[in-house]
Amino acid sequence: MRKIPNEELGRWSEAEFESAKRHPIVFVLDNVRSMHNVGAAFRTADGFGIEKIYLCGITAKPPHRDINKAALGATETIEWEHYDQTLDAIAELKEKGYTIVSVEQVEGSTSLERLRLENNQKIALVFGHEVKGVDQEVVNQSDFAIEIPQFGTKHSFNISVSIGIVTWEIIKQELMGNGR
Numbered sequence: 001m002r003k004i005p006n007e008e009l010g011r012w013s014e015a016e017f018e019s020a021k022r023h024p025i026v027f028v029l030d031n032v033r034s035m036h037n038v039g040a041a042f043r044t045a046d047g048f049g050i051e052k053i054y055l056c057g058i059t060a061k062p063p064h065r066d067i068n069k070a071a072l073g074a075t076e077t078i079e080w081e082h083y084d085q086t087l088d089a090i091a092e093l094k095e096k097g098y099t100i101v102s103v104e105q106v107e108g109s110t111s112l113e114r115l116r117l118e119n120n121q122k123i124a125l126v127f128g129h130e131v132k133g134v135d136q137e138v139v140n141q142s143d144f145a146i147e148i149p150q151f152g153t154k155h156s157f158n159i160s161v162s163i164g165i166v167t168w169e170i171i172k173q174e175l176m177g178n179g180r
Helices: 014-019 035-048 065-071 086-095 136-141 159-176
Strands: 023-030 050-056 079-083 099-103 123-128 144-147
Touching: 023 035, 023 086, 023 159, 035 050, 035 065, 035 159, 050 086, 079 086, 086 099, 086 123, 086 136, 099 136, 123 159
Parallel strands: 023 050, 023 123, 050 079, 099 123, 099 144
Antiparallel strands: none
């Protein structure tokens, strides 16, 4: 095996990426306090080709060196918008036809491996505060919630890890033709 240098990977330029078709997925960051997590969300959004990120409440906004450190330039390729209140972003997304999905441990949540979505369904994935999670009022406005199965002693994954796991599962369904 030979490791492939970056120059040989055939990645899109920023201009090509800007005009490329995106997956109908947006991230909503509900009062995320860590700039590392915000930067990682941008980098994951770029890597999976999602549409946009909504930064809400206390969630930090680019430009900031701590966000840029994890984003590695993805703040330049992913559209984003800031809302003082997460519920305002949720209301706008509902008007645009997005299904609102909180990634949170709640009564009646759908375990991620059981998630089935329809083809081209527009999805807004809501990720919450590192300690408090997604605000209950936001959960109340969600169409449903999904939960990542866990098998250890901790109660949750880091947001940056959760974003990657959930987004990959949704895109994997699309790639495999399993209803997405």
